[in-house]
Amino acid sequence: MEDTISSEIIFDGRILRLRRDRVRLPSGRVGSREVVEHVGAVAAVVVRDDGSVVLVRQFRKPVERVLLELPAGLIDEGESPEDAILREIIEETGFCAGRLEKLLDFYIGPGFTDAKIHLFMASDLTAGEPAPDEDEEIEVVILDLDDAISRFGSEIIDAKTIIGLLMAKER
Secondary structure, three states: OOEEEEEEEEEEOOOEEEEEEEEEOOOOOEEEEEEEEEOOEEEEEEEOOOOOEEEEEEEEHHHOEEEEEOOEEEOOOOOOHHHHHHHHHHHHHOOEEEEEEEEEEEEOOOOOEOOEEEEEEEEEEEOOOOOOOOOOOOEEEEEOHHHHHOOEOOOEOOHHHHHHHHHHHHO
């Protein structure tokens, strides 16, 4: 364990906060840690009755490219992860999920952030119209699960999508 000696907020934004902590290590030495605090996120493997999966294609500014991903988003203040993912699935894909199963919670990079993704599998779908956020441009893509997995390393390069699709393949 490391004991926090002091903590300083460097940046405080809408979805994340950056802080610098001074810590005392078990050896007694003092170190510095930069920590990204995150509001939390959700993602879902959305599975249609025929076994195909519903993905979204969108431009991701931090990596400057278009990616194919699981529907996902942030957890709003006071919202449960279950409510957040049901809302995100409707907004991004138009589908309403009648069944939701928790797969896994995981940290995306515990060496620098507390960001956690709550991963679900959604099924028993009813089709509707997507209603993405005003600042999002999203294309809905429906693929056979094996076809989606074959795109690892090209269009599918983010951890949440790879983890989710591999877990779906095991089921």
